Amino acid sequence: MDRKRLERTLAEEFGGTAAERRVVARAASDLADSGKPSTDRGHALSVPGVVRHLSDAPDGSSLVERWNWWMGALETAYGGYDYFTVRFVEDDEEAGLRR
Secondary structure, X not given: OOHHHHHHHHHHHHOOOHHHHHHHHXXXXXXXXXOHHHHHHOOOOOHHHHHHHHHOOOOOOOHHHHHHHHHHHXXXXXXXXXXXXXXXXXXXXXXXXXX
């Protein structure tokens, strides 16, 4: 999973803040690295696949809501996806204060 490519594509398709795109791209990368999608669904996670699934979320959903909606669907279907939901987004100002 190319995280930078995913971040750029998420910006184009769904907008959101830079922090939201980073955290979703990180979660997607962690999910891809886990191998769970390949085991459960028979194919690896890809940037186009992530975008396609996030596009299925209810209209008006934020980027993080879209991601969590998809993880909820996968949790229901296969189990073990709750770990990859986004629970907190550190905004850019908070991150800057800690550097």
